[in-house]
Amino acid sequence: MSKRLTNILTPIIAVLLGILVGTIIMLASGYDPAAAYIALWNGAFGDIYYIGEVIRQFTPYILAGLAVAFAFRVGLFNIGVEGQFIVGWTAAVWVGVAFELPRIIHLPLAILAAMIAGALWAYIPGLLKARFRVHEVIVTIMMNYIALHVTNYIIRNVLASKSGDKTDLVKETASLRSELLQSMTDYSRLHWGIILAIICCFIMWFLLEKTTRGFELRAVGFNQHAAQYAGMNVNRNIILSMLISGAFAGLAGAMEGLGTFGYAAVKGGFTGVGFEGIAIALLGANTALGVFFSAILFGILKVGSLNMPLEAGVPNELVNIIIALIVFFVASSYIIRVFLERFSKKGVK
Structure with missing residues (x-):
């Protein structure tokens, strides 16, 4: 069996195993898995409104997944996508509210502000990694908490309206919302951000696979010492990869600030989009195309699960268990690969 086919089959098998074990858990808990999955399907595809919501949901998931995947391709584990997402959201809304243009x-200015904010937030752990070899996982995790509380302070004390909890709506000239898309999907919250997300998938693929800079970035990810021996500037590439990763994450925040919600509000905790991006990147094997399809799956699960308690009486938390199981099996992909290799050898015999 070819390596490419193995790479395609591994995440598919991980998803099927996650669903299978999830089914067993439902049966053990006294729920009807068939009714649960039918309710999930109806909640995602049973109405044009739900389809619009699914697309709206996986739009920031694509970008968060790209942010994690891009850094990982350069040998970095960017756990700080959530923080970069939050600062990008706040920066986009700030520009969207403050200016008349x-x-x-x-x-474009609001979108650019989000990308710059996310990139600058990722620059700090990138610089510390490159110059002082401080582990990026620790720094990015801490930066998430700093982002949450700093943006809450800015929203409450600088940007908030009289209520003190959230900003005004961004001006129409800075909004990604579309009357056309909303009317086509029975007035869901679908917006033009999906086009930007698809473009970013192409940008990541082209940059990493078709450019000299992308070759350098991937070489650093494979082996930093060999890349340095070959004359590549490892430190510069580490910082550059974190900047690009942060820009993707900040753009994901702009999708929420300028599209889905149209404002920024004080948050009691993390949104979860950045952390979902880690699972999406893992399931998508850190490739642009893989992230795209993985994000679609997560969007379907997240939106469809909201219908499970209503139609089947099944708690939608079970979908989170299934997602966790999928990630578990992806993380255990070595076992799946060994199984596929042995199966292919038996097939040859």
């Missing part, structure tokens, strides 16, 4: 300037 034509749409052709205002919207």
Whole structure:
């Protein structure tokens, strides 16, 4: 069996195993798994409104997954996507609320602000990793908490309206919302951000696979010592990869700030989008195409699960268990690969 086919089959088998074990858990808990999965399907595809919500849901998931995957391809584990997502969200809304500009300037400026904010937030752990070899996992985790509380302070004391909890809605000239898309999907919250997410998938693929800079970044990810011996600037590539990763994460925040919600609010905790990005990147094997399809799956599960308690009486937390199981089996992909190799050898015999 070819390596490419193995790479395709491994995440598919991980998903099927996650669903299978989830089914066993439902049976053991006294729930009807068939009714649960039918309810999940109906909650994701039973109405054009739900389809619009699924697309809206996986739009920031794509970008968060790309952020994690890009850093991982350069040998870095960016756990700080959640924090970069939050600062990108806040920066985009800040620009969207504070300025009166034509749409052709205002919207790109708000998106650019989100990308710059996310990139700068990722620059700090990138710099510490490159210059002082401080482990990026520790720094990015801590940066998440700093981002949460700093943005809450800014929203409450600088940007908030009279209520003190959230900002005003971003101006129409900075909004990603579309009357056309919303009317096509029975007035779901679908917005133009999905186009940007698809473009970013292509950008990541092209940058890593078709450019000299991408080759250098991947070489650093494979072996930093060999890359340095070959004359590549390892420190510069580490910082660059974190900047690009943070820009993707910040753009994911802009999807929420300028599209889904249209405002920024004080948060009692993390949104979870950045952490979902880790699972999406793992399931997508850290490739642009894999992240795209993985994000679609997570969007379907997240939106469809909301219908499970209503239609089948099954707690939607069971979907989180299934997602955790999928990630578990992806993390245990070595076992799946060994099984596939032995199966292919028996098939040859």
